[in-house]
Amino acid sequence: MDFLDNNLKEENMAFLDNSGDIILDAVLTDAGRQRMARGEFKIVKFAFCDEEINYTTYNGNHESGSAFADLEIMQTPILESFTNNTSLMKTKLISINRNNILYMPIFRLNNKSANGAEVHASNAGFYLSANTNTDNKTDFNTAGVLPFNTAKVIKTEHIYIDQGLDTGGNPAINSPIPADLMETAFLIRLDHRLLRLHRGIEGYSALSNSFVDDDSIASYYVSSTDAAVEPPIGPRDYNADDVADGTPTAREMFDGPLGNRLKLFLRSSTSLQSSDALFDELGTAVGNDTGFPLLAGQTVASYKHIDTVVNVVGVTSGYSIDIPVRILRTPN
Amino acid sequence: MSAGTFFKTFSSSDRTTTRTLLHEAIPITGTLVSGTYAQVGVPQRNANIKTYSHGMFQSVYDYPYLSSSANHIFDVTCGFSTNVDAGSQTSVSGTATVQVAKKVNIYNQMAQTLVGYDTNGSIRPFDQDGDLSAGTKIHNAVFLNFSRLLVKDEIKKGSFRLDLGVNSSSAAPFAGHDGMTYITDAGAETSYKVNSPAGEYGLLKSGSTNVGLIYYQAGIAVLTSSIAGASSSFGGIVADRVPETCLTSETIDVFADSFRHRISNVSFNNTTELNSTIYFCRANHNEFNYSSNPTYLTGSKIRVKNENILAPPKSYVTTVGLYSADNELLAVAKLSEPLRKDPSNELTLRVRLDY
Numbered sequence: 001m002d003f004l005d006n007n008l009k010e011e012n013m014a015f016l017d018n019s020g021d022i023i024l025d026a027v028l029t030d031a032g033r034q035r036m037a038r039g040e041f042k043i044v045k046f047a048f049c050d051e052e053i054n055y056t057t058y059n060g061n062h063e064s065g066s067a068f069a070d071l072e073i074m075q076t077p078i079l080e081s082f083t084n085n086t087s088l089m090k091t092k093l094i095s096i097n098r099n100n101i102l103y104m105p106i107f108r109l110n111n112k113s114a115n116g117a118e119v120h121a122s123n124a125g126f127y128l129s130a131n132t133n134t135d136n137k138t139d140f141n142t143a144g145v146l147p148f149n150t151a152k153v154i155k156t157e158h159i160y161i162d163q164g165l166d167t168g169g170n171p172a173i174n175s176p177i178p179a180d181l182m183e184t185a186f187l188i189r190l191d192h193r194l195l196r197l198h199r200g201i202e203g204y205s206a207l208s209n210s211f212v213d214d215d216s217i218a219s220y221y222v223s224s225t226d227a228a229v230e231p232p233i234g235p236r237d238y239n240a241d242d243v244a245d246g247t248p249t250a251r252e253m254f255d256g257p258l259g260n261r262l263k264l265f266l267r268s269s270t271s272l273q274s275s276d277a278l279f280d281e282l283g284t285a286v287g288n289d290t291g292f293p294l295l296a297g298q299t300v301a302s303y304k305h306i307d308t309v310v311n312v313v314g315v316t317s318g319y320s321i322d323i324p325v326r327i328l329r330t331p332n
Numbered sequence: 333m334s335a336g337t338f339f340k341t342f343s344s345s346d347r348t349t350t351r352t353l354l355h356e357a358i359p360i361t362g363t364l365v366s367g368t369y370a371q372v373g374v375p376q377r378n379a380n381i382k383t384y385s386h387g388m389f390q391s392v393y394d395y396p397y398l399s400s401s402a403n404h405i406f407d408v409t410c411g412f413s414t415n416v417d418a419g420s421q422t423s424v425s426g427t428a429t430v431q432v433a434k435k436v437n438i439y440n441q442m443a444q445t446l447v448g449y450d451t452n453g454s455i456r457p458f459d460q461d462g463d464l465s466a467g468t469k470i471h472n473a474v475f476l477n478f479s480r481l482l483v484k485d486e487i488k489k490g491s492f493r494l495d496l497g498v499n500s501s502s503a504a505p506f507a508g509h510d511g512m513t514y515i516t517d518a519g520a521e522t523s524y525k526v527n528s529p530a531g532e533y534g535l536l537k538s539g540s541t542n543v544g545l546i547y548y549q550a551g552i553a554v555l556t557s558s559i560a561g562a563s564s565s566f567g568g569i570v571a572d573r574v575p576e577t578c579l580t581s582e583t584i585d586v587f588a589d590s591f592r593h594r595i596s597n598v599s600f601n602n603t604t605e606l607n608s609t610i611y612f613c614r615a616n617h618n619e620f621n622y623s624s625n626p627t628y629l630t631g632s633k634i635r636v637k638n639e640n641i642l643a644p645p646k647s648y649v650t651t652v653g654l655y656s657a658d659n660e661l662l663a664v665a666k667l668s669e670p671l672r673k674d675p676s677n678e679l680t681l682r683v684r685l686d687y
Contacts, residue, residue: 024652024666024668024681024682024683024684025665025666025668026652026664027663028662028685029663031661031662032661032662035656035662040656041656041662042656042657043342043609043611043654043656043662043663044341044342044655044656044657045339045340045341045342045655045657046339046340046342046611046613046652046653046655046683047338047339047340047653047655048338048613048615048620048647048649048651048652048673049649049650049651049652049653050623050625050647050648050650050651050670051625051651052650052670053623053625053627053648054627055625055628055636056627058635058636060635060636060638061638069636070636070672073648073670074648074669074670074672076648076669076670078650078651078667078668078669078670079666081651081664081665081666082664085661086661088661088664089651089653091623091624091625091626091628092338092623092624092653093338093620093623093624093647093649093673094337094338094620094622094623094624095337095338095340095619095620095621095622096621096622096645097618099621099642099645100641100642101622101634101641101645102633102634102637102639102641103632103634104622104628104629104634105632106629106632164632165632166631166632166633167631167632168631184337187659210658211658211660213660219658219659219660221658221659256632314624316337317624318623318624319624
């Protein structure tokens, strides 16, 4: 019966019809439906996003004039809505109350050994030991390898996410970043089944998440007043010495004005510490020690790992960075 | 909105609610009800007709009901009362011999739900003109209970139509000039009853004759068993017998088979009540002009500025996200094409969420 077909709304990933009037295709996300079921559905704010747009197609020197500069952008076909709350709104539009800005702040994962923040060579992110047993087999002298037991920290002590302007030295690194471009807070999302978030400072105190959504993605909100956020002044005054030494980027990722630095540390969840179940479901089993940062004198006949990402978004700049993390677990 | 953030909080004037009634046409062809999915050896009961061991009703599906693709369309059952008022239709309960208790139970269940109780707590019988204080009662009835899947919130008043074959030959129920009767609730848009505990209902008529009731919110049609007229046969495939006779001497299933066999078409419009919240997402001239899209920058430099610090920033909206206070994405709306946003324009995007 045809009329029944009309009632079956298929989830698909088609493009929206853009041949006529501009339409809005609105759906509740899975998290929205879950909150509705719990009686906690309340919309209080909105954001705009431009995730389909590729600004490299903007041609400011178009031969037909500036009116044609964004011709290709305006013809971009738009996908229908996803319902997965974490798959959307990746690149938000932001409001800055002035127009004379040429540089926007970005994030970079600090990879400076001088900061004890070096990343791992193979995934440009971090390896994380899941439990004490894995700690005992792991060489933490390898850059980018984080222990389960923080007392075993040797080489990579924390994860640094730096904000700054990549200006090539003009303005210089010791110039102040405009106040309206300084991050006021960070949103961090990670898989709550796998990871817990800690401050990357002495004591490695745990951070509390704001909520865990229906897909087990935990969201953390870290304001610039939190101990995990370091401003480009105070403890980071040594930049001045680096500048004086002619090595302004010895500890910094930008040769330009600096913003806040977010200092994090990761620990595995209780599930990962005690069981292989999630490794079997989400991870990979390796039948030898290939790729394992093996401690001298130890042997690992096999191990398992899960690859995941930690997403950090700046609340002021909207800039987003994904940090690759590989969680390792050896057999007990 | 504070400068330098990507969220903007709604004010009370950015939000409003509306109520909309949405109608769909629901045509149910008679072949589906009585013949599309014929089974070898069971000509009167096709593979899309589900019967139950209790025998109190049968269900019509749009496809063989054992398939997961099948959708429930409606149920058919019948019953009679035992409480006969003077001047009313004569109940056949006294002469019934088959499934008497079940037919009485069905009638009473439907009556207590749809008509309710009198001041003494007794179940009221169905009334042919809706005036419960007087007039002809329906004591022998056929019930068509339409599925919620089709009815949605309610049947649209004035849209119901049942085409019934009343030819005396059960083998050719639709044949001949007088072989059809058309039962409708015409005029019910402006004339319906509200004295039922189950909501609003209208009178079903064949021509000018009252032949039943249609309960709009409940999605139930109640037809008098004398619908085809005393002179017509109404035995369907069982035998050419008047409905009352069929009601007394056949099971509910056999009666339902006979009745289905007489259905040529059923159609109505359903109604879905959409309660909507409309969010006005307003972007002022100095808002949302920059992007965090990685392609927006080359290094840290804004691409659309073309090296000119004084050039106005530009961004392109494709998606609107609606958030909770703790920044969880609760709803999302996509535009069909990008909208340019720069300091020379302002946008108001109207996002409607239906519940």
